[in-house]
Amino acid sequence: MNTGAENSAGEKPRAQPESFRGRELSASLTVKDIRNSLAWYRDVVGFTVRQEFERGGVLRAVSLKAGSVAILLTQDDGAKGLDRVKGDGFSLQITTAQNVDEIANRIKQRGGVLESDPADAFGARVFRMKDPDGFRLVISSERSS
Numbered sequence: 001m002n003t004g005a006e007n008s009a010g011e012k013p014r015a016q017p018e019s020f021r022g023r024e025l026s027a028s029l030t031v032k033d034i035r036n037s038l039a040w041y042r043d044v045v046g047f048t049v050r051q052e053f054e055r056g057g058v059l060r061a062v063s064l065k066a067g068s069v070a071i072l073l074t075q076d077d078g079a080k081g082l083d084r085v086k087g088d089g090f091s092l093q094i095t096t097a098q099n100v101d102e103i104a105n106r107i108k109q110r111g112g113v114l115e116s117d118p119a120d121a122f123g124a125r126v127f128r129m130k131d132p133d134g135f136r137l138v139i140s141s142e143r144s145s
Contacts, residue, residue, distance in 0.1 A: 024068065024070075026069075026070040026071065026072065027070075027071050027072070027092055028071075028072040028073075028074060029071060029072070029073055029074070029086075029087075029131075029133070029135055030074050030075075030076045030086070031073050031074070031075065031076060031086075031131075031132070031133050032076050032082050032132075032133055033132070034059055034060070034061070034062065034073055034074070034075040035059065036132050037073050037131060037132050037133065038059075038062050038064075038073060040112075040131055040132050041064050041071065041073065041131070042064070043110060044107055044110045044111060044112040045066070045107060045112065045137075046066065046103075046106065046107075047064040047065060047066045047071065048064065048065050048066070049062060049063070049064060050063040050064060050065045050070070051063040058075075059075065060074065060075050061073060061074045061075065066094070067096070069094050071092075085134065086133045086134050086135060087130070087131075087133065087134045087135035087136055088134070090135070090136065091128070091135075091136035091137065091138050092135065092136070092137050092138070093137075093138040093139075093140060094137060094138070094139050094140070095124075095140050095141070095142055096139065096140070096141065096142070097141070097142055098141075099141075100118050100125040100126065100127060100139060100140065100141045101118045101125065103139060104117065104118050104127045104139070107129065112129060113129065113130075114127050114128065114129045115127075115128040115129050115130060115136070116128045122143070123143040124140045124141050124142070124143045125140065125141040126138060126139070126140040126141075127139055
């Protein structure tokens with residue numbers, strides 16, 4: 001239990017029991033057409049292919065990377081219906097040290113459509129877009145101090 005008392009360095013001790021502290025977050029997205037989604041993430045947004053997974057000669061999943069951000073695309077098997085809504089009420093926010101306006105312009109030049117153009121919000125520069133299945137991505141700059 002945290003007493004709120006400060007130690008000799010003037011820092012408060014960590015709460016006990018220790019809280020959860022993750023180091024990295026990766027996402028797995030089930031997509032309707034894996035080749036279409038792969039092309040969008042790779043050719044439009046700029047992710048690189050880390051690994052492809054085939055079963056019986058059919059592409060079933062692709063591991064993608066952009067810096068330390070990892071996304072796994074998996075082919076929907078249709079068991080829950082291929083036309084179900086995906087990504088509703090959910091977005092993936094990717095923070096970058098790169099120029100957000102330049103990234104947005106590259107995406108548009110490659111045929112991507114933004115939901116919102118880059119704008120300043122909460123100390124960061126931000127834009128939004130949807131992937132081919134409707135999953136929302138938010139690209140933002142690192143917040144200025």
